[in-house]
Amino acid sequence: MTKEAVFVYVQKKYGTTPDYPWERYPKYAVLRHLKNKKWYGVFLCIPRNKLGLNGDDMVDILNLKCEKDMAILLKDDKTIFQAYHMNKKNWISILLEEANEEMVLDLIAQSYELTL
Secondary structure (H helix, E strand, O other), X not given: OOHHHHHHHHHHHHOOOOEOOOOOOOOOEEEEOOOOOOEEEEEEEEEHHHHXXXXXXXXXXXXXXXXXXXXXXXXXXXXXXXXXXXXXXXXXXXXHHHOOHHHXXXXXXXXXXXXX
């Protein structure tokens, strides 16, 4: 699944558009609730080796909130990882190039609900 496909989906489903809050990191995007402005997703472009994988090419990841116990269960170190640069107990990172679309959309929905 691509970042752009997620942007289209969340616009249709939740009415949200990506926010780019960091001038220094123009590829980083935040998905926020319209009313409370809480984050329910964060897109980052990081070197692959930051996930513990081989290579230093840049990859898109999506950080999503999940229930504490689920973060441990979901982590497979291929598609889903401990959250990069977020609370590792409550957030996960998804390697978008490897992710199943249905799984990503389900996890986005969970993150959205958890951050209401």
